[in-house]
Amino acid sequence: MEAPKQEVLTAPELPPMVLMLPSPGMGHLIPMIEFAKRIPLHQNLHITFVLPNAGPPSKAQTTVLQSLPNSISHTFLPPVTFTDLPPNTKTETLISLTVLLSLPSLRQTIHSLSVSHTITTLLVDHFGTDAFDVAGEFNLPKYIFYPSTAMSLSLFLYLPRLDQEVHCEYRELTEPVKIPGCIPVHGKDLLNPVQDRKNDAYRTVLRNAKRHSEADGIIENSFLELEPGPIKELQKGKPVLYPVGPLVNREVEVAxxxxxxxxxxxxxxxxxxxxxxxxxxxxxxxxxxxxxxxxxxxxxxxxxxxxxxxxxxxxxxxxxxxxxxxxxxxxxxxxxxxxxxxxxxxxxxxxxxxxxxxxxxxxxxxxxxxxxxxxxxxxxxxxxxxxxxxxxxxxxxxxxxxxxxxxxxxxxxxxxxxxxxxxxxxxxxxxxxxxxxxxxxxxxxxxxxxxxxxKTLGENGTSTNTISKLALKWSNSNKSNVTN
The missing domain is CATH 3.40.50.2000 (Glycogen Phosphorylase B;)
Structure with a gap:
């Protein structure tokens, strides 16, 4: 009589999850949400928004997050408090500090979520690069979602070099700034926070800009026909650029x-x-x-x-x-x-x-x-x-x-x-x-x-295909770490 076969026990494969950490501000959250809504259309990925705040969640935040499909969840990190900051501290610094002071809570959240999911990626925006330190502790690939133009992203990547080469205020330059791939722009028209190189906002932007090169990829909310010069130039180098725009919300609950x-x-x-x-x-x-x-x-x-x-x-x-x-x-x-x-x-x-x-x-x-x-x-x-x-x-x-x-x-x-x-x-x-x-x-x-x-957002459009490739990449990440 043939002996009964032994059941082979396998470790359960936890479903994959992407963590998205937007810095404070609805202008940062909304485009990241529009990107997130498209990800599960391509792969069975769960997405969790992890939100740092300097106070209780706003009504606008909770309303938009509660309206999302079941494949997208959210968790608010404990609010941080600012101490010993000058009363004229710039908005950019407050935004970045909110992320920095939330890192212990982010670390605990990742531990907690890892019980039920395989976290495959941490996605932050351009003011959230301090979270790269936590991603490194968990061996997570780290991506930046850049919610604005490829031109301003180009400035972020070029700023560390510009900071070394220019010794006056950028607005005092007599010639336009020539950012690689971009139309020349006068110094007075550069980002607001770089207009005064002595203030805290400039130091905040420069610090985040220097860390952009650490990303495994940058997701850009623009498209080739809108910004051909900067996108083509960015695609020549690293980090890898993923143009996925234009991502917009076209629905409002009028009632x-x-x-x-x-x-x-x-x-x-x-x-x-x-x-x-x-x-x-x-x-x-x-x-x-x-x-x-x-x-x-x-x-x-x-x-x-x-x-x-x-x-x-x-x-x-x-x-x-x-x-x-x-x-x-x-x-x-x-x-x-x-x-x-x-x-x-x-x-x-x-x-x-x-x-x-x-x-x-x-x-x-x-x-x-x-x-x-x-x-x-x-x-x-x-x-x-x-x-x-x-x-x-x-x-x-x-x-x-x-x-x-x-x-x-x-x-x-x-x-x-x-x-x-x-x-x-x-x-x-x-x-x-x-x-x-x-x-x-x-x-x-x-x-x-x-x-x-x-066309680019259509069924076989460039942006749609780029999102599909990212979703596949993220759904397969870290599978080698799961025992089969």
Whole structure:
């Protein structure tokens, strides 16, 4: 009689997981989420967002994270506290410090998650490179998700060399800075935090920039037709570049957004085709009191239809709400007397927020006055929307250079002798975009970019295939460490 076969015991293979660690700020979280949502479409990978914070999670964070599919989970690390920091510490430093002080909690989280999953990769953004130290302890491949342009990524990689070669402030240079593969850019248009080399923001950016070369790969939220020069140049060297853009969120839960949201969309429904200029400076951008008045009077003087998301002004910095609570003041109180009455019917003004994806996709919207945040730029491109560019902070001036001098899909108003963009200039540029010959040319060029974006995100598009290859790579990582 044949002896019964012995059952061969095998170690269970834990399902693979990718950890994604965005630094604080919805502008960092949203594009990383859009990337994460596409990963499980290609491989059976679970994704966990690990979120450092300097306080309790914001309502915006929790709302967007709770709406994600089951294949994407999240965990908030214990909030960190800042001690002995000067009161004028820059935002970039606070962001990077939040990650640095969260590393002990990150280490514990990886230990905990490793019980149920094989963690194959740690993905951080450009302010999270301190987490590379923890990735090294666990022998994890480390990747950077760069949420902005390939041009500003090129600056990050070039900055350590530039820091050694240039001895004055970059804005004092008489010749444009020649970043490899990029159109020349004046020093005054480089990233905000590198404009003062003596402050903490510059040291923070430089420290993170130096660590970019340690990454196993950099995932870039752009695409070849939009930035051919920098992407081709970056692909020649290391780290390996993975262009996956344009990644944007095209869905908003209008029913949960409040009455103003529905009202502005209803108002758009009643406007002529391509007739409305959408005016928004993102979730964090603020203007001064005087600039708010000039913008209002410029929109009025242009005689064009407009939908304006107005915020309470702030006279000190242009990203006032990044680490602070929203102002309790009514933004309408800062508008010129009689402005709302004089523009009634032709203009719609809403406070603080509007469903940007729906507004840009609406048939009545014909242009976008934007602060040039990269999320907003990419949303404009996928909707074929020509631009008036009004950069405020971060890398937005570099973005404006790409849009006006590179792909040439935007107009940039000039700053007057007063230090403000004055009403007459605003009116002139808005009118040119909405009904002038130059505006028509910009619209045609943006239409070409829209088609290229749709193609690269299509079934066999370059970005789609790149994401598929990354997903396969990450799902197979560390399998050699599992006993079969």
């Amino acid at each position: 949960q957004a409040g009455p103003n949201c529905s009202e502005c969309l209803k108002w758009l429904d009643d406007q002529p085709d391509k007739s409305v200029l959408f005016v928004s400076f993102g979730s964090r951008g603020t203007l001064s009191s005087n600039q708010t008045i000039e913008l209002a009077l410029g929109l009025e003087k242009s005689e064009q239809r407009f939908l304006w998301v107005v915020r309470s002004p702030y006279d000190k910095v242009v990203n006032a709400s990044y680490f602070t609570a929203e102002s309790d003041s009514d933004p309408f109180d800062f508008l010129p007397n009689g402005f709302l009455e004089r523009t009634k019917g032709r203009g719609f003004v809403t406070s603080s927020w509007a469903p940007q994806p729906q507004v840009l996709a609406h048939g009545s919207t014909g242009g976008f006055l934007t602060h040039c945040g990269w999320n907003s730029v990419l949303e404009s491109i996928v909707n074929g929307m020509p631009l008036v560019v009004w950069p405020l902070y971060a890398e937005q001036r570099m973005n404006a250079v790409i849009l006006t001098e590179g792909v040439k899909v935007g107009l940039r108003p000039n700053v007057g002798e007063s230090g403000l963009i004055e009403r007459q200039e605003i009116a002139s540029v808005v009118k040119c975009l909405m009904e002038g010959e130059e505006g028509k040319k910009l619209r045609c060029k943006m239409k070409d970019l829209k088609e290229a974006a749709a």
